[in-house]
Amino acid sequence: MSYFADKQPLVDDIFSRYPRSPQGKRSALMPLLREVQDAEGYVTEDRMHEIAALCGTTATEVRSVMSFYSTYHTTPTGKYHLQVCATLMCALAGAEELWDELVSELDVQPGEVSSDGRFSVQKVECLGSCGTAPVIQLGDEGFYENVTPKRCRHLLAALRADQKPAPDNTIPVMVNSAGLQVTYSGQAAGAPVEFLRRLTDTDLPAPPPAGSEVKK
Numbered sequence: 456m457s458y459f460a461d462k463q464p465l466v467d468d469i470f471s472r473y474p475r476s477p478q479g480k481r482s483a484l485m486p487l488l489r490e491v492q493d494a495e496g497y498v499t500e501d502r503m504h505e506i507a508a509l510c511g512t513t514a515t516e517v518r519s520v521m522s523f524y525s526t527y528h529t530t531p532t533g534k535y536h537l538q539v540c541a542t543l544m545c546a547l548a549g550a551e552e553l554w555d556e557l558v559s560e561l562d563v564q565p566g567e568v569s570s571d572g573r574f575s576v577q578k579v580e581c582l583g584s585c586g587t588a589p590v591i592q593l594g595d596e597g598f599y600e601n602v603t604p605k606r607c608r609h610l611l612a613a614l615r616a617d618q619k620p621a622p623d624n625t626i627p628v629m630v631n632s633a634g635l636q637v638t639y640s641g642q643a644a645g646a647p648v649e650f651l652r653r654l655t656d657t658d659l660p661a662p663p664p665a666g667s668e669v670k671k
Protein backbone atom coordinates (compact mmCIF):
# COMPACT_ATOMS: atom_id res chain seq x y z
CA MET A 456 0.00 0.00 0.00
CA SER A 457 1.23 3.46 -0.89
CA TYR A 458 2.49 5.60 1.99
CA PHE A 459 2.00 8.99 0.38
CA ALA A 460 -1.28 8.36 -1.53
CA ASP A 461 -3.42 9.99 1.18
CA LYS A 462 -0.81 12.62 2.13
CA GLN A 463 -0.91 14.98 -0.85
CA PRO A 464 -0.78 18.17 1.27
CA LEU A 465 2.38 16.90 2.97
CA VAL A 466 3.94 15.97 -0.38
CA ASP A 467 3.04 19.40 -1.79
CA ASP A 468 4.53 21.11 1.25
CA ILE A 469 7.81 19.19 0.93
CA PHE A 470 8.11 19.90 -2.81
CA SER A 471 7.27 23.57 -2.25
CA ARG A 472 10.61 23.95 -0.38
CA TYR A 473 12.60 23.31 -3.55
CA PRO A 474 12.81 24.69 -7.08
CA ARG A 475 10.38 23.16 -9.56
CA SER A 476 13.14 21.91 -11.86
CA PRO A 477 14.02 18.18 -12.10
CA GLN A 478 17.05 18.87 -9.87
CA GLY A 479 14.86 20.64 -7.33
CA LYS A 480 12.42 17.74 -7.36
CA ARG A 481 15.19 15.30 -6.54
CA SER A 482 16.18 17.49 -3.57
CA ALA A 483 12.94 16.42 -1.89
CA LEU A 484 14.29 12.88 -1.65
CA MET A 485 15.78 13.28 1.82
CA PRO A 486 12.74 14.83 3.57
CA LEU A 487 10.52 12.18 1.97
CA LEU A 488 12.83 9.47 3.29
CA ARG A 489 12.78 11.15 6.70
CA GLU A 490 8.99 11.23 6.68
CA VAL A 491 8.72 7.48 5.98
CA GLN A 492 11.41 6.55 8.44
CA ASP A 493 9.91 8.61 11.25
CA ALA A 494 6.54 6.98 10.63
CA GLU A 495 7.62 3.38 10.01
CA GLY A 496 11.07 3.15 11.60
CA TYR A 497 12.84 2.13 8.38
CA VAL A 498 12.47 2.38 4.62
CA THR A 499 11.47 -0.69 2.62
CA GLU A 500 12.21 -1.37 -1.04
CA ASP A 501 8.58 -0.52 -1.92
CA ARG A 502 8.89 2.86 -0.21
CA MET A 503 12.14 3.54 -2.08
CA HIS A 504 10.31 2.92 -5.37
CA GLU A 505 7.47 5.20 -4.27
CA ILE A 506 9.86 8.01 -3.31
CA ALA A 507 11.82 7.53 -6.54
CA ALA A 508 8.63 7.94 -8.58
CA LEU A 509 7.71 11.12 -6.70
CA CYS A 510 11.18 12.60 -7.21
CA GLY A 511 11.55 11.55 -10.84
CA THR A 512 14.51 9.30 -10.16
CA THR A 513 15.28 5.60 -9.65
CA ALA A 514 15.03 3.37 -6.58
CA THR A 515 18.74 2.70 -7.08
CA GLU A 516 19.50 6.38 -6.54
CA VAL A 517 17.27 6.46 -3.47
CA ARG A 518 19.10 3.44 -2.08
CA SER A 519 22.48 5.00 -2.81
CA VAL A 520 21.51 8.21 -0.97
CA MET A 521 20.33 6.11 1.97
CA SER A 522 23.56 4.14 2.05
CA PHE A 523 25.57 7.38 2.34
CA TYR A 524 23.75 8.57 5.47
CA SER A 525 23.82 6.36 8.55
CA THR A 526 20.62 8.04 9.74
CA TYR A 527 18.50 6.03 7.28
CA HIS A 528 17.71 2.37 7.85
CA THR A 529 16.59 -0.38 5.48
CA THR A 530 15.78 -2.83 8.28
CA PRO A 531 13.85 -2.43 11.53
CA THR A 532 15.77 -1.00 14.46
CA GLY A 533 15.26 -1.43 18.19
CA LYS A 534 13.58 1.10 20.44
CA TYR A 535 17.11 2.33 21.20
CA HIS A 536 19.37 2.40 18.16
CA LEU A 537 23.00 2.84 19.22
CA GLN A 538 25.58 4.02 16.72
CA VAL A 539 29.25 3.69 17.62
CA CYS A 540 31.73 5.87 15.76
CA ALA A 541 34.52 3.68 14.40
CA THR A 542 36.62 6.36 12.69
CA LEU A 543 40.23 7.09 13.62
CA MET A 544 39.96 9.35 16.67
CA CYS A 545 37.32 7.15 18.28
CA ALA A 546 39.24 4.01 17.30
CA LEU A 547 42.36 5.40 19.01
CA ALA A 548 40.28 6.26 22.08
CA GLY A 549 38.90 2.73 22.47
CA ALA A 550 35.88 2.47 20.14
CA GLU A 551 36.70 -1.18 19.29
CA GLU A 552 36.61 -2.19 22.96
CA LEU A 553 33.43 -0.19 23.35
CA TRP A 554 31.85 -1.94 20.39
CA ASP A 555 32.84 -5.37 21.79
CA GLU A 556 31.31 -4.41 25.12
CA LEU A 557 28.11 -3.31 23.45
CA VAL A 558 27.52 -6.36 21.25
CA SER A 559 28.45 -8.79 23.98
CA GLU A 560 26.26 -7.06 26.60
CA LEU A 561 23.31 -6.90 24.22
CA ASP A 562 23.97 -10.13 22.31
CA VAL A 563 23.06 -8.39 19.09
CA GLN A 564 24.82 -7.83 15.76
CA PRO A 565 24.34 -5.07 13.15
CA GLY A 566 21.06 -5.56 11.27
CA GLU A 567 19.50 -7.44 14.21
CA VAL A 568 17.21 -6.31 17.01
CA SER A 569 17.73 -7.67 20.52
CA SER A 570 15.23 -10.30 21.62
CA ASP A 571 13.40 -7.81 23.87
CA GLY A 572 13.00 -5.39 20.93
CA ARG A 573 14.92 -2.69 22.76
CA PHE A 574 18.31 -2.49 21.09
CA SER A 575 20.00 -2.39 17.72
CA VAL A 576 23.59 -1.40 16.99
CA GLN A 577 25.56 0.04 14.11
CA LYS A 578 29.14 1.09 13.44
CA VAL A 579 29.27 4.47 11.74
CA GLU A 580 31.78 6.94 10.34
CA CYS A 581 32.86 10.10 12.18
CA LEU A 582 29.98 11.66 14.10
CA GLY A 583 31.73 15.03 14.27
CA SER A 584 32.58 14.87 17.96
CA CYS A 585 36.19 13.68 17.64
CA GLY A 586 37.40 15.80 20.58
CA THR A 587 35.21 13.80 22.95
CA ALA A 588 35.98 10.34 21.57
CA PRO A 589 34.82 7.64 21.87
CA VAL A 590 31.26 8.58 21.05
CA ILE A 591 27.92 6.75 20.95
CA GLN A 592 24.89 8.28 19.26
CA LEU A 593 21.39 7.32 20.42
CA GLY A 594 18.92 7.35 17.53
CA ASP A 595 18.50 10.89 16.22
CA GLU A 596 18.62 12.34 19.70
CA GLY A 597 22.22 13.03 20.62
CA PHE A 598 25.69 11.87 21.57
CA TYR A 599 27.16 10.35 24.67
CA GLU A 600 30.79 11.42 24.84
CA ASN A 601 33.97 9.96 26.33
CA VAL A 602 32.15 6.64 26.69
CA THR A 603 34.23 4.17 28.65
CA PRO A 604 33.11 0.53 28.87
CA LYS A 605 31.91 1.32 32.42
CA ARG A 606 29.88 4.31 31.21
CA CYS A 607 28.54 2.12 28.41
CA ARG A 608 27.29 -0.47 30.94
CA HIS A 609 25.57 2.29 32.95
CA LEU A 610 23.96 3.63 29.77
CA LEU A 611 22.63 0.18 28.83
CA ALA A 612 21.31 -0.42 32.35
CA ALA A 613 19.44 2.88 32.22
CA LEU A 614 18.00 2.17 28.78
CA ARG A 615 16.92 -1.31 29.86
CA ALA A 616 14.89 0.44 32.55
CA ASP A 617 13.65 2.99 29.98
CA GLN A 618 15.41 5.73 31.91
CA LYS A 619 17.15 7.47 29.08
CA PRO A 620 20.07 9.59 30.34
CA ALA A 621 20.19 13.06 28.75
CA PRO A 622 22.76 13.03 25.94
CA ASP A 623 25.89 15.15 26.42
CA ASN A 624 25.07 16.81 23.12
CA THR A 625 21.72 16.91 21.39
CA ILE A 626 21.33 16.91 17.62
CA PRO A 627 19.27 19.61 15.91
CA VAL A 628 17.19 17.83 13.29
CA MET A 629 14.62 20.38 12.17
CA VAL A 630 13.82 24.06 12.08
CA ASN A 631 10.69 25.27 13.85
CA SER A 632 8.35 28.04 12.70
CA ALA A 633 10.39 30.60 14.67
CA GLY A 634 13.49 29.75 12.61
CA LEU A 635 15.21 27.90 15.47
CA GLN A 636 16.95 24.57 15.11
CA VAL A 637 15.25 22.06 17.38
CA THR A 638 15.99 18.52 18.47
CA TYR A 639 13.89 15.43 17.86
CA SER A 640 12.09 16.08 21.15
CA GLY A 641 11.39 19.73 20.27
CA GLN A 642 14.07 21.45 22.39
CA ALA A 643 15.79 24.46 20.85
CA ALA A 644 19.42 23.73 19.91
CA GLY A 645 22.00 25.49 17.79
CA ALA A 646 21.90 28.88 16.12
CA PRO A 647 18.86 30.58 14.55
CA VAL A 648 18.66 30.12 10.81
CA GLU A 649 16.58 33.18 9.87
CA PHE A 650 19.27 34.26 7.41
CA LEU A 651 18.59 31.18 5.30
CA ARG A 652 16.17 31.37 2.41
CA ARG A 653 14.56 28.88 0.10
CA LEU A 654 16.34 27.95 -3.10
CA THR A 655 14.78 28.99 -6.37
CA ASP A 656 15.37 27.77 -9.91
CA THR A 657 17.73 30.68 -10.52
CA ASP A 658 20.05 29.43 -7.74
CA LEU A 659 20.74 26.21 -9.61
CA PRO A 660 23.40 25.87 -12.31
CA ALA A 661 21.94 25.47 -15.80
CA PRO A 662 22.04 21.85 -16.97
CA PRO A 663 24.56 21.20 -19.78
CA PRO A 664 23.09 21.42 -23.30
CA ALA A 665 21.85 18.09 -24.64
CA GLY A 666 24.60 16.18 -26.40
CA SER A 667 27.44 18.23 -24.87
CA GLU A 668 30.51 16.35 -23.65
CA VAL A 669 32.35 16.77 -20.38
CA LYS A 670 35.92 17.96 -21.05
CA LYS A 671 38.64 15.92 -19.35
Ligand code: FES
Binds near residue numbers: 541580581583588
Ligand atom coordinates in the same frame (compact mmCIF):
# COMPACT_ATOMS: atom_id res chain seq x y z
S1 FES B 1 36.27 10.09 14.89
FE1 FES B 1 34.60 9.61 16.17
S2 FES B 1 33.48 11.43 16.27
FE2 FES B 1 35.06 11.86 14.86
